[in-house]
Amino acid sequence: MRKVIDHIFKRISGGCLKWHATCLVIGLTLLWLTPSQVHAEEEKQDIDVYEIVFGHIEDAYEWHITDIGSARISIPLPVILHDENGWHCFLSSRLENGATYEGFRIASEGDYKGKIITTNKNGEEVLPVDLSITKNVVALMINSAILVIIMLSCASWYKKRTVCEAVPKGGVGAIEALTVMIYDDVIKSGIGENYKRFAPYLLTVFFFILVNNLMGLIPFFPGGANVTGNIAVTMVLAVCTFLFTNICGTRAYWKDIFWPEVPTWLKVPVPIMPFIEFFGIFTKPFALMIRLFANIMAGHAAILSLVSIIFITVKAGAVINGSMTVVAVLFGIFMNALEVLVAFIQAYIFTMLSSVFIGLAQVKPETNK
Numbered sequence: 001m002r003k004v005i006d007h008i009f010k011r012i013s014g015g016c017l018k019w020h021a022t023c024l025v026i027g028l029t030l031l032w033l034t035p036s037q038v039h040a041e042e043e044k045q046d047i048d049v050y051e052i053v054f055g056h057i058e059d060a061y062e063w064h065i066t067d068i069g070s071a072r073i074s075i076p077l078p079v080i081l082h083d084e085n086g087w088h089c090f091l092s093s094r095l096e097n098g099a100t101y102e103g104f105r106i107a108s109e110g111d112y113k114g115k116i117i118t119t120n121k122n123g124e125e126v127l128p129v130d131l132s133i134t135k136n137v138v139a140l141m142i143n144s145a146i147l148v149i150i151m152l153s154c155a156s157w158y159k160k161r162t163v164c165e166a167v168p169k170g171g172v173g174a175i176e177a178l179t180v181m182i183y184d185d186v187i188k189s190g191i192g193e194n195y196k197r198f199a200p201y202l203l204t205v206f207f208f209i210l211v212n213n214l215m216g217l218i219p220f221f222p223g224g225a226n227v228t229g230n231i232a233v234t235m236v237l238a239v240c241t242f243l244f245t246n247i248c249g250t251r252a253y254w255k256d257i258f259w260p261e262v263p264t265w266l267k268v269p270v271p272i273m274p275f276i277e278f279f280g281i282f283t284k285p286f287a288l289m290i291r292l293f294a295n296i297m298a299g300h301a302a303i304l305s306l307v308s309i310i311f312i313t314v315k316a317g318a319v320i321n322g323s324m325t326v327v328a329v330l331f332g333i334f335m336n337a338l339e340v341l342v343a344f345i346q347a348y349i350f351t352m353l354s355s356v357f358i359g360l361a362q363v364k365p366e367t368n369k
Contacts, residue, residue: 053304057226057297058114060135061092061106065221075221077138079104082129083118092132104128136233139215139225147211150175182206182351190355194362198355201244205237206351213296213343217336228346229297231289238285241354246281249361256363257281284357288350295346299339306332 063075076093081104094101095116098108107117107125116132117125150171157172168176187202188195212227227233257277259267266273306328313324 052308053301056224056304057229057300059226059230060114061095061116061132063135063138063221063225077135078133079116080131080133081116081118082131083126084120088128136225136227136230139222139227140212140233142222143212143215143227144208146215147207150211151207178207179203182348186348186352187355190352191359192362195355198244198248198358201240202351202355202358205240205354206347209237209292209347209350210344213347214340216296216300217339217343226297226300228292229300231293234289234293237292237350238289241288241357242281242285244354245284245357245361248358250363250365252363252365253361255365284353288353292346292350295342299335299342303332303335303339306335 061079062077065073065075067073076091079088079090079092079095081088083103085103088102088104090101095104095106098105103118104116105118107113107115112125112127115127116130118128120126154172154175157168167173182203183199186206187199191198209228212233215223216226216228218224258274260273260277262273309328310321310325313321316324
């Protein structure tokens, strides 16, 4: 594993200066992308840090790019709804600024805040069936397309060459190094002799999470979406691991759950250990879901909170605001660089734990010697 990691860093070590310059650009871009209405309203009211942070983290019916003066630049997305009157399809621009269209509007407060609501025949506000293509859905499609293009490009490179002709360099070499590392050090060692049947799924999960994490760190379109910081996405990934683990589990695995090798009084008349083992089936994927969701969301929130310090200290005077601006930019660059590492670590940990859980379900019955 160490040789593989060294190989990866050799691929990118030549671009250290470019990396530092990139971090600086990212930090300045973060400032540029902070909602400009903050500047327009900073003298009228206090800054709502909660709205700034969670407005970027949460999903939305449009893809907000930036604000130039009073002009809001955003990409409207398709809204697909179903209520008692049938299906409705229109662009999210119809619902801007609290507007109502065909009886639908985006709730600005209450339990349904940020969601599209309508009024039924009894005059009650209800949620329609919502199949809208939101910001995270579009980002998911874009990131998946990027991943497919990367992998097909690598496959095309290998298809045109034999093993002895050339050594992969650049991006192809980095992808090969990552693939070998995950395949040998994570999948093979975590699952055991049946690792080949699960390798396609686990490699797909690793690169899917990695690409989505890295794209989420790019503060401009088509990046910046909080895909893996959305609990619905991490839940689907955890459910996939749950299904692979338990559907492909051996008889010995299920026997260890319902009749583990513990003293009989822990199994009958009160099935204490079987209940604990059965409960553990669900806690494992739950831990996977929460770990990935919490770490990615916290990273985005930390960076946006640091940027918000600049605007919070505007009223404190030029000296304090100027010094805090420098601090916020430097810490923002540091946090963004740290998030690049976290993006890889979280993809690695999710894949490693998934392989371990699947490997535990591949246990074979003990043979009496």
